[in-house]
Amino acid sequence: MxxxxxxxxxxxxxxxxxxxxxxxxxxxxxxxxxxxxxxxxxxxxxxxxxxxxxxxxxxxxxxxxxxxxxxxxxxxxxxxxxxxxxxxxxxxxxxxxxxxxxxxxxxxxxxxxxxxxxxxxxxxxxxxxxxxxxxxxxxxxxxxxxxxxxxxxxxxxxxxxxxxxxxxxxxxxxxxxxxxxxxxxxxxxxxxxxxxxxxxxxxxxxxxxxxxxxxxxxxxxxxxxxxxxxxxxxxxxxxxxxxxxxxxxxxxxxxxxxDIDANYTHVASIKEYFVQKITESFEDAIINSYDQALPYIINVSFSNLKSEVLLHHLEQKNIYVSTGSACSSNKKTHSYVLKAMGLESKNIDSAIRFSFSASNSIIDIDETIAALKEIIPVISIKRKIKG
The missing domain is CATH 3.40.640.10 (Type I PLP-dependent aspartate aminotransferase-like (Major domain))
Incomplete structure (x- = not known):
C-alpha cells in the first residue's frame, strides 16, 4: 500500500x-x-x-x-x-x-x-x-x-x-x-x-x-x-x-x-498550490471555498460524481478526505452548509472537503492530484454506464 x-x-x-x-x-x-x-x-x-x-x-x-x-x-x-x-x-x-x-x-x-x-x-x-x-x-x-x-x-x-x-x-x-x-x-x-x-x-x-x-x-x-x-x-x-x-x-x-505564523504560511502555500492544480487538471471542478477563507480548509465539487464514491476510492490509495462535517457525514443528507450557500444539489452531492495541517507537503498534493486523475475518469465512466 x-x-x-x-x-x-x-x-x-x-x-x-x-x-x-x-x-x-x-x-x-x-x-x-x-x-x-x-x-x-x-x-x-x-x-x-x-x-x-x-x-x-x-x-x-x-x-x-x-x-x-x-x-x-x-x-x-x-x-x-x-x-x-x-x-x-x-x-x-x-x-x-x-x-x-x-x-x-x-x-x-x-x-x-x-x-x-x-x-x-x-x-x-x-x-x-x-x-x-x-x-x-x-x-x-x-x-x-x-x-x-x-x-x-x-x-x-x-x-x-x-x-x-x-x-x-x-x-x-x-x-x-x-x-x-x-x-x-x-x-x-x-x-x-x-x-x-x-x-x-x-x-x-x-x-x-x-x-x-x-x-x-x-x-x-x-x-x-x-x-x-x-x-x-x-x-x-x-x-x-x-x-x-x-x-x-x-x-x-x-x-x-x-509555530502559528510558520504553520499558516506553509498551509497557505499548500492551499494555493492545491487550488492551482485542481483548476488546471479538472475543468469541471468547482471550488466552493472562497479565496479569503481559512487556508486550512478547501471544499471542492467534482461535477457528476458522488462524493462518497470518490472518498472511498481515495481511501483505497491511502488518501483520507471527508465529504463534510465529521459530526454529520455519516447521515444520508445534503450538506446544509452548501445548501445555505445556494449550491445546486448535484454540486452538493459531489463535494469533497480537503483539510490541511502543517505536516502536509507539496508531495502530498501532487500524489493526491495524480490519484484524482486516475480515479475520476473511471468512476465517471461507470456513472455514465449506469445512467
Whole structure:
C-alpha cells in the first residue's frame, strides 16, 4: 500500500508525538485525583493549573476565565444553555446562523421548542453571514448571539468584529458566543479584542487528544452548569478532571501557538498550490471555498460524481478526505452548509472537503492530484454506464 496522505484535519488531527509522550508520563506518574488533598492529588492539580495557564496564555485571558470540558460540543452547550439558564431575564430572543455546527444548531432547535424566539441568519454564496439580515432582527429583546468563527466545511471566516459592532449598536446587553473550534490554533483569536463573552475551543483540532476542550467565560458573565455533581471546575463542569487530556491539550496549544505564523504560511502555500492544480487538471471542478477563507480548509465539487464514491476510492490509495462535517457525514443528507450557500444539489452531492495541517507537503498534493486523475475518469465512466 502507498504511504498515508491525511487530508482530513478538520475532522481531527494526529496528536503531536510530544503530546502522546507527555500524556503517557502523566498517566503513569501523576495519576492522583486533582480534588484529593494528599500529595498525589496536589501534583495532579498543579499540572491542571499549568495547562489552564497554557490555554489562557494562547487567548491572552485570565486563567480563571477558562473552564475545561469534554470538547467543542460540550463547550457550545455549556455556553448557550448555561448562559440562558443563569439569566432568564435576559430575554427570549436568540440569534445564530444557518451554517453553525450541529452542537449549536441542535441546541437552538431545542430552545425553540422550549419557547425561545430563534432567528437564523442566512449566508451569501461565500458562506459569510449577511450582516444586513442580522441588523434587521437584533433588538433590545435579544439575549444571546452565537456564531462560529470559521466554518468547518468551507473555511469561511465570519466577520466577528462587524457582528460585535452591530450588537453594541442595537443591543449591547446581548451576550456574544463564538464557536472557535476550527480557528483556534490556526489563527490568533483574542476574545477581549473582539469583546467576545464566550468562546469554545477543542483539543483534537490542534494535535492534542480527543475528549477535551475548553470554554472561555468572560469575567462577569453568569453561567449555570449543565452537568451536576461534585462541583469541579469552579462548579461549572462536574466530573473528575481528565488530567492527562488537559495536560495534552495545554502542551498542544503551547506548541501550535509557538509555530502559528510558520504553520499558516506553509498551509497557505499548500492551499494555493492545491487550488492551482485542481483548476488546471479538472475543468469541471468547482471550488466552493472562497479565496479569503481559512487556508486550512478547501471544499471542492467534482461535477457528476458522488462524493462518497470518490472518498472511498481515495481511501483505497491511502488518501483520507471527508465529504463534510465529521459530526454529520455519516447521515444520508445534503450538506446544509452548501445548501445555505445556494449550491445546486448535484454540486452538493459531489463535494469533497480537503483539510490541511502543517505536516502536509507539496508531495502530498501532487500524489493526491495524480490519484484524482486516475480515479475520476473511471468512476465517471461507470456513472455514465449506469445512467
Amino acid at each position: 502507498s504511504r498515508e496522505i491525511y487530508l482530513d484535519n478538520s475532522a481531527t488531527t494526529k496528536p503531536y508525538d510530544e503530546v502522546i509522550e507527555y500524556m503517557n508520563d502523566v498517566n503513569r506518574n501523576f495519576y492522583g485525583n486533582p480534588s484529593s488533598l494528599h500529595t498525589k492529588g496536589i501534583e495532579a492539580e498543579n499540572l491542571v493549573k499549568r495547562a489552564r495557564n497554557q490555554i489562557s496564555d494562547s487567548l491572552k485571558v485570565d486563567s480563571k476565565e477558562i473552564v475545561f470540558t469534554s470538547g467543542g460540543t460540550e463547550s457550545n452547550n455549556l455556553a448557550i444553555l448555561g448562559f440562558l439558564k443563569a439569566n432568564p431575564r435576559a430575554g427570549k430572543h436568540i440569534i445564530t446562523s444557518e451554517i453553525e455546527h450541529p452542537s449549536v444548531l441542535e441546541v437552538f432547535k431545542q430552545l425553540a421548542k422550549d419557547g425561545y424566539k430563534v432567528d437564523y441568519i442566512p449566508v451569501d454564496n461565500k458562506g459569510v453571514i449577511k450582516l444586513d439580515a442580522l441588523e434587521n432582527v437584533i433588538s433590545s429583546e435579544t439575549a444571546l448571539l452565537s456564531f462560529m468563527h470559521t466554518n468547518n466545511e468551507t473555511g469561511a471566516i465570519q466577520p466577528i468584529d462587524e457582528i460585535n459592532k452591530i450588537r453594541k449598536a442595537k443591543c449591547p446587553s446581548a451576550v456574544l458566543h463564538v464557536d472557535a473550534v476550527q480557528a483556534f490554533g490556526k489563527i490568533r483569536i483574542f476574545p477581549k479584542n473582539y469583546e467576545i463573552d464566550l468562546l469554545s475551543i477543542s483539543s483534537h483540532k490542534i494535535h492534542g487528544p480527543k475528549g477535551i476542550g475548553a470554554l472561555y467565560i468572560r469575567k462577569g458573565i453568569r453561567i449555570k452548569p449543565v452537568l451536576l455533581g461534585g462541583g469541579q471546575e469552579v462548579s461549572l463542569r462536574s466530573g473528575t478532571e481528565n488530567v492527562s487530556g488537559i495536560c495534552g491539550f495545554g502542551l498542544a496549544a503551547e506548541k501550535i501557538f509557538n
